[in-house]
Amino acid sequence: MTYPYVVWLVLFVVIPMLMIVFYAFTNAGNDILFFKFTLENFTRFFQDADFLRVLYTSLKIAFLTTIICVLIGYPTAYVIAKQDENKQAIYILLLTLPMWINMLVRTYAWKGILMNFDVSSEFKVFVGMVYNFLPYMIIQIYTSLAKMDKNLLNAAYDLGANKMQTFLRVVLPLSIPGVISGITLVFLPAVSSFFIPKLLGGGDYVLIGNLIETYFITTGDWNFGSAISLIMAIIIIISMYFTKKIDKKIGEE
C-alpha cells in the first residue's frame, strides 16, 4: 500500500534533492559523464563579504521576525484562549480568514500602504514578514493553551497561587511546546522568503532567497545557485535539530 508513494517520494523528492547536491558540488559545463567535483561554489560564497552579509541579514531578519511574532503572538493566543468557547471560534475564524487569501495578494496589499511611509526597505520587509507569519504563531500557541487541562489552573489556585503565579509556574511551562512549533513555522519561511523582500524591499534589499532566484533565473548559474540552496537547507536543518532538542529537553524536565 505504501509502495506507490515511496516510488513517488524517491522520484520527486529524493532525486531532486540529490540533483541540487550534485549541481552544488560540480561546475558549469560539466556533462553527466565528465563531471568534476569541486568545492568552488562554496568557497566562492564564504569568501565573499557581501554574500556573508546577505546570509547575516537573512538570519537577522528571520530572527527578529520570530521574536516579534512570539511577543505579539503569545498574548494574543492567551487572550483568545481565555474567552468563551463560542467567542474563541469566532476569533480563530477571524484570524485564519486572511490566511486563505494568497500570500502574494496580501503582501502586495502592504506595498500600497507602505508607500505612504518613509521607512527603510528593511522595515517594510519586516512588516511584511510579521504580517504573513504571525497567524501561524498565534494558532500554534493557542492550540497548546486550549488543550491545557483547566483543572491544572484550579489546582494551582487551590494551592495558593494567584493568577500571575499560576501563569508563570503552570501555564507558561506547559505552553512551551506550542511556542516551539510556532517558532518553527515562522523562522523557516522567514529565512528562505524571496517574494516578500522582492515585493516590498526593492531591488537592493537582498536576502538569501533572492540570491538563489537571481543566480538561477537571471544569471543562469545553476551550480552556484544550488550551492546557496544547499547552504540554506543546511542552516535550516541545523536550526530544526536544535529546536527539537530544546523541545525534548523541556519535555523531560
Place this chain on the structure above:
Amino acid sequence: MEKENKNLWSKLVPNIWLILIVLFFYLPIIYVVIFSFNSTKSLNHFTGFSLMWYEKMFNDRKMLEPIYYTVLVAVIATVVSTIIGTITSIGLSKQKKIVRELVLQVNDLPVMNPDIVTAIGLMLFFISLNIETSIFTLLIAHITFCTPFVVLSIMPKLRTLDDNVAEAALDLGATPFQALTKVIIPQIMPAIFSGALIAFSMSFDDFVISFFTTGTGVSNISIFVYSMSKRINPSINALSSLIVAVVTTVLVIANVIPMIKARRPQAEVVKKKSKLSFVPYLAGALALTIFLVSFGNKTTGDFDPIAEFGSDTLNVFNYGEYIGEGVIAGFEDMYNVKVNYDTFASNEEMYTKLMSGTSYDVIIASDYMIQKLIKDKLLQPLDKDKLTNLTDLYHDALQYMEFDSEMVYTVPYMWGTVGIIYDETLIDSEDVETLGWDVFKLEKYRGMAYFYDSERDAFMVALKSLGYSMNTKNEQELLEAYRWLIEMDNAIDPAYVTDEIIDGIINGEKALGYVYSGDAAYMLCENENLRFYEPHQGTNVWMDCMFIPKVAKSLELANVFINYMLSYDIAYANSEYIGYTSPNEDVLIALSSEDGEYYEIDAYVPRIGYENDEAFINDDYIRKIISEYWVKVKLN
C-alpha cells in the same frame, strides 16, 4: 469599588488588544478593497469611486485564466494527494517501525524544506530529464508538496484508533478490505478532511514552487500578481478583492452551518444514511470539473486554424507590458486560435526559461540576446513569403540591426535609446544637461533617484560616463565602472527598481532616473513636469525584435502572427499603447505628427546617428563579470 475598577480594566485591556490585532490583520485587505474602487491608478491617493477596474478585470480574459488554473490545479492536486496520502498512511501504520520512520522522514522533507529549495530541485529534475514544463509538471509539483501534509494529518489519528473496532469488524465477518472501508476510513474521516483542506490551501496559495515548475500559458493567481506587481495595476486590487469576497463567503458558510446545526436539538433517532447520500457531492464535483475544463477550452467560429496552419495554439513570450491592449485577443478572434501569452522581466529570464526546455513559437527580445541566440544556432529562419507586411521600415533605425541585417531570423518590433528622465521642478535642468550621466553622483539629489536594476544598463551608464565603450572587454575599465557605480550608490542612494520607475516618477515618488525612450514617451504624456535627456557622453541605442526559436511547434502560425504584428494597424496600436517607437516609418510619422498621441514628445523619436551612441554586443564572459559586480553594487 477598587475591585470593580480592576475587573473593568482587566476586561478592557485584552479586548482592546484583540481589536488592535484584528485591525492589523485586516488593514491591508480593507485597503486593497477600498482602492479597488479607486477612479485613478494611484495606490495611495483615493480620488473617487469607480468600478472600472472590475470591468477591466472581467473583460480581460488573461486575468481570469490564472484563477481558473489556480482552482483547477488545487482541486486536482487535493483529490490526488488526499487519496495517495490516505492509502499511504493506512499502509504505513501497518509497517514495521523502521520502515515507517524512514518513510516519514523522507515525507517530512518537502514540509521542512523551504519552498524555494523544493522548487529548484524539481526544476533541475525536469530540465535534466528534458521534460518540458507544462500543467502536468505543475501538477506533479503540487501533488509532491501537498501529499506530505495529508499524511501528517492522518497518521496521528490512525495511531489513536482503537484496534478493537477493526477486530470487531473482522470478527463479524468483514473482509479486511471491508473493515478498511466500513470501519477504519469512517473513523479517520475528520483527519482526511482536514488533510485535504490543508492540501487545498497550500496549493491555492503557492507561488514559489509554481513559479519554477509551470509551463507556457499556465499561471496561477500568485504568479500572475507577481508578474503584474512591477507596474501599478489596480486591476490586481479588483482581483484581490474578488478573491477576498469569495474566500470570506465560503469560510463563513463553512463555519456558520455547523454552529447552526449544533444549536438545533439532536435528533433522537439516527436517520438512516442512504447508501447514495454521497452522490450529490460527487455530482457537484464532477459538474465543477467539467465546467472548468470546458471554460478553458472555449473557441468559437467556423475558421479552422488546424486545417490552415496545422495548429490552433500559439505560445508567445514577450516583455511584460510590451504589447497593445486587445492585440492578442484580436489575433485569437481573427484566426480562431488560443494564444498562451507569457511575459518575462529580463532577457536573462527569457533565456533561462528557453534553456529549461519550454517551447515558444514567437519571442520578442533585445538585440544582444538575439545575437547570442543566433550564434548558438537556436533560431528558425523566418518565412518571408508570409511576411507580406514587411515594408515601410524606418531605415535610419535599421543601422543598429547589424546582428541580423538581412532579417533572416528577426524583424524589428520596437527600438529606441536610453536617457535620463527627471522632474524639472525638482531637478535642475542645468545639472542634467551639463553632467549627463554624472548627475547621478550628485549628493544634492540623495534619496530622490531611481536606478534601473539591470546590470547591463547600469554598466552602460558607468562606462559611458567614464568615456569608455559600453562593449569594452578591458577588465580594468570594467573595474573602474564598478567603482563608479559604488560611488554613485554611496552618493545618491538610489532605489533599485525595474518597471516601478515608470509609475514611481509619474506619481512623484522620486524625481530622477533613467529609462528607455519608449517608457519616457509614456511618462512625459502622463506628467507635464517631466523631461527626457539623452546625455552627451552617449547612450545605448537598442532594437527589440520578433523571432521564432528552433523549438517552436506552430511554425506557420508563428509567421502569421509576426506578419499580423507587422501590419500598420497593429504596429500603430502597439506603439500608441506602450509609447515605444515603432520601426514602421508610417506609424512613427503618424504618432509623432500633430494628430498623433506623441506630438511634441521628444522621447518618442529618439536620437539617431550620434557618434557616441552604441548598440550592445553580446559577450558571455564579460556578462558574467558584470553580473557579479552588479550583485555586489546592490549589496553595498
Place this chain on the structure above:
Amino acid sequence: MRKLIEFRNIVKTFDNQVVLKGINLNVYENEFVTLLGPSGCGKSTLLRILGGFLQQDEGTIIFDGQCIDDVPAYKREINTVFQRYALFPHLDVFDNIAFGLRIKKVAEDVIDQKVTRMLSLVNLEGYEHRNVTLLSGGQQQRVAIARALVNEPEVLLLDEPLGALDLKLRQEMQRELKRIQQEVGITFIYVTHDQEEALTMSDKIVVMRDGEIQQVGTPLEIYNEPANEYVAKFIGESNIIEGVMVEDYKVKFDEKVFDCDDFGFKENEPVDVLIRPEDIKIVGRTGALMKGEVKSVLFKGVHYEIVVETISGASKTVTMHILSEHDTYNAEANEKIGANDFFVDLEDVDALDDFNLVARANAQAWDEEENDLSIANITHNIENKVGTYDCTFQTQKNTEITIKVHVVDPVYVEDAKKNIGISAFDFFVTAEEVKESMAISTDLKTWASAEAWNLQDDSEIEITDVKFDFDTAEIKEGSYEITFATQGREYKIETTTVHEEGDKVGLTFDRNDIHVMSKMVV
C-alpha cells in the same frame, strides 16, 4: 465540637437549570463528611463553590465564623484533591507536592522536611523525583492527596478521587484515607456516588438529590432510618412496599396489618414501608407472617439472594398447537417457504401491515444453501370482522404458501384489584420452530402475542413469568398449555441457608425491622 463551615441557603443555576436549590448544611471540625448522590445531584457543584472555583448565585458560606463569599480560591484555607488529580505534568513528585509551599515562600529546608513527611504518610517514600505522568492511578492519587495535605489546610475537599481505581485498590484507599484523616485530624469533605464508600469512611453522610438535601445523618442512621424511599433505595438493598399507617405502631400493607415501632403519622396516611433483605427470615409456612414461593436463588458469596413471591401477578393461560412440518418446497427454483396460521385480536387487524403479517406468521423462505430470502409478495383477504381468512406469502421466484388467519375478539383477563390487564392468544407453531428457538420464553410471548398493561393508564407491564411443561428439545405434535403472568409482590431476602426454586416457604421478621417512611413529594 466547633462549627467550621456553614452553608446558608446556597442556590446555583446553570443555563436555566437550578443545580442547587437552597442548601443549608453545617460541618464540624475533624468530621469526615460525605456528600452522596447520583450524577447531577449537585454535590460536586457544592464542593467547588466551597473551594472557591464557582460563585454561588444566592446564599453565603461562613467559614470559621467569617463570611468567605468574596475570598478568592487561592486565599481560602481549603485544599482540594481533584477527580483526575490535576497533577502538574511538567513537575516531578517532589515539586508537585511542594508547589503550595513554594508559593507561600516557605524556606527550602522546611519544604524538604514537610514533603518527606507527607510522602511517608501516603506511603510513597523514595518517589520524590519520579515523573508524575508515569505513575499508576493509585500512586497519582496519593501524590494529589499529599500535595493538598502538605499545606495543612483546615478542610480538605475530595471530589470522587477514587473513581478511576479498581475495586481492590479502591477499598484499600478508602481505609487509607480514613486513617489519614484521623491521624492528621482535619475535616474531610468527600464527594461520591458510591454508597458503600460513603458508609465505610464517613462520620456523617449528606444524601443529595436534584440539588436538595434528602437526609443528613451517621451511616447507621441513614441505613436503618432512611427518611424516604429515595434514600432507602440509594443505600443498601431494600424491599419497599406501599402501605397505609393505620395508627401509631400499626401499619397495613399487602392486605395485612403489622405491628411496628414507628409513630407520628396521620391516621391512615399513605406511607412507604421498608424492610431490609437481611432482616427477613425464611421459615416454615405455619405461623409465618407471610407465605410465598421461591422464584430465584442467587449465590453471592457472602450470602444467597433469594426472591420469594408472596402474591402472584395477573396471569393468562393459552394453548400452543404443535403442527407437522408444512414448509412448501419449490423444486424448480430450489426454494423453500414456511409460515404458520395465527390468531389476531380484532382490534389489531388494522395494524396488520406486511411487516406484521410476516412477523405473526413467522413467514420465512430459504434457498438451497439455507440463505434467507425475502418475501416479495403477500396477498390476503383479511377483514375487520371475526372470522378465518387466507393469506399467501410468495418469493420472487413464485415459491408460495397459504395460511389461515383467525380474527378473534378475545376476552381479557382483568385483575381489577391489581389494576392489571393481561391478554394472550392460542397459536400454531411447528416443532422445528420450537426446537430452534434461541430464547423460548421470549418466543412464546411473541407467538402468543402476550401483553400486560396497567388498567388505569394503559402503560405496559412486563410479563415476567412464562410457565410451560414441555421439553423444548424433544417436543412432538400436540397441544400444550402455556401460562403468562406478571410479577406480583416479591421480597428480596439475604440468607445463608440454601433453598430451591419452587419451594413453598414462609417469611417472618421482627416489628423493629419494619421502617415506615413518609411518601416523597414528587
